[in-house]
Amino acid sequence: MRALLMVLWLLLAGVTSAMAAVQVSIGINLPVYPQLVPVPGYPVYYAPSVPGNFFFYDGVYWVFYDDDWYMSSWYNGPWTIVAPAAVPLFVLRVPVRYYRAPPVYFRDWRRDRPPRWHEHWGPEWAERHRGWDHWNRRAAPRPAPLPTYQRQYSGDRYPREIRQQRELIGEHYRYRPHESVAREVVPEPSSRMKAPDRHEREATRPERSPRMEERDRQPFARDAEPRHRREEPMPMERRQMERRDMESRREQQMRERDMRERQAGGPRMEERGPRGQGGEQQAHGRKHPQQKEGGKNDQPER
Numbered sequence: 633m634r635a636l637l638m639v640l641w642l643l644l645a646g647v648t649s650a651m652a653a654v655q656v657s658i659g660i661n662l663p664v665y666p667q668l669v670p671v672p673g674y675p676v677y678y679a680p681s682v683p684g685n686f687f688f689y690d691g692v693y694w695v696f697y698d699d700d701w702y703m704s705s706w707y708n709g710p711w712t713i714v715a716p717a718a719v720p721l722f723v724l725r726v727p728v729r730y731y732r733a734p735p736v737y738f739r740d741w742r743r744d745r746p747p748r749w750h751e752h753w754g755p756e757w758a759e760r761h762r763g764w765d766h767w768n769r770r771a772a773p774r775p776a777p778l779p780t781y782q783r784q785y786s787g788d789r790y791p792r793e794i795r796q797q798r799e800l801i802g803e804h805y806r807y808r809p810h811e812s813v814a815r816e817v818v819p820e821p822s823s824r825m826k827a828p829d830r831h832e833r834e835a836t837r838p839e840r841s842p843r844m845e846e847r848d849r850q851p852f853a854r855d856a857e858p859r860h861r862r863e864e865p866m867p868m869e870r871r872q873m874e875r876r877d878m879e880s881r882r883e884q885q886m887r888e889r890d891m892r893e894r895q896a897g898g899p900r901m902e903e904r905g906p907r908g909q910g911g912e913q914q915a916h917g918r919k920h921p922q923q924k925e926g927g928k929n930d931q932p933e934r
Contacts, residue, residue, distance in 0.1 A: 658697045660684045662708045665783040671730055675722055675775045678730045685731045687723060691776045691807050692814045694723050699735065705817040706797050707782055708790060712817065716753050720811045721764050722772070724749050779805050 660682065668677040668688050679686040685696035695702045695711060701719045702711035728734060729743040741748055746765055750758035781804040791797045802822035809815050 657709060658695060658702055658711050660686065660695055660697065660709075664786045665707055665780070668778055670775060671726055673769060673772075674726060675773050676726050677775065677778070678726070678732075680732065682732060684733050687726065687730075688778065689720060689723050689776065690811045690814045691779070691805070691809045691818045692811075694719075696731065703813070703817060705801055706791070710792075710794070714813065716749075716757055717760065718813045720813065721761070721767075725765060725767070773810060776809070777805075777807050781805070 662682065666679040666682050666686065668679055670677055675689065677688040679688075687694040687696075691705070693704045693707055695704075701714045701716070701723075702709075703714050704711045725746045727744050728738050728741050728747055731738065731747075737752070738747060750761070750764070779801070781800075785791060785800070791800060798819045799822075802819050805818070806821045807818075808820065809818050
């Protein structure tokens with residue numbers, strides 16, 4: 633089988649298509665949708681529980697098996713062999729430590745660095761891919777959304793026919809790959825597409841600068857403050873509050889004054905007359921100092 637695949641790959645090396653249109657079964661058989669974990673700092677996922685070199689990038693599953701790269705739009709194939717020149721660079725840049733079944737010649741390479749593909753595939757490939765292991769990490773694309781809808785297709789429900797797989801992708805998956813080789817196996821979304829799930833919405837969300845995100849968080853931070861801290865009285869309300877405070881202080885002063893007069897032997901509360909406009913008390917219940925005691929009022933002498 634391997635010899636046949638190598639012959640087909642050599643025959644199709646000069647064809648414009650980047651991949652060999654041969655779909656095969658390889659040594660990976662997944663009964664259910666695998667757990668995919670992001671590779672830190674890379675737009676690539678890997679499957680830690682799969683006994684093989686299983687990755688997901690740009691809407692496509694990638695497997696490095698028996699010294700060849702394979703791709704598929706579904707997690708359990710069928711798989712299509714891909715020429716070394718057509719494998720996306722971000723897949724090749726994944727460090728050695730994320731290969732769950734690395735070849736023997738990987739052992740002498742650093743685990744925190746990508747495999748030495750320029751040595752493995754020879755000078756011709758290295759000449760065409762100069763600087764393949766150096767890139768601007770800030771300009772790396774966002775990871776493609778995971779096609780989690782495929783979880784419901786396992787066992788007997790798993791679609792084996794390519795036509796059925798493409799129809800289901802068109803109905804459930806709205807992501808369009810950036811790599812030309814991935815576009816060959818991921819069709820465009822159909823008009824019957826269902827609403828995207830949470831993972832797809834987060835992955836397709838446009839990039840936002842830190843300043844824009846900080847500005848968007850400010851209203852939410854303001855809403856989180858206690859109501860009595862963020863609500864200030866209007867100018868009219870403030871004047872009414874000041875007026876009530878002034879009246880309260882005046883009443884307090886009047887009560888203190890009455891208390892002092894009572895302690896000093898002043899007029900009793902019931903003997904006081906009504907207060908005047910300026911707060912002065914009018915005499916009531918007491919005799920004028922010039923009025924004489926007695927039953928009748930004496931007339932002054934003429």
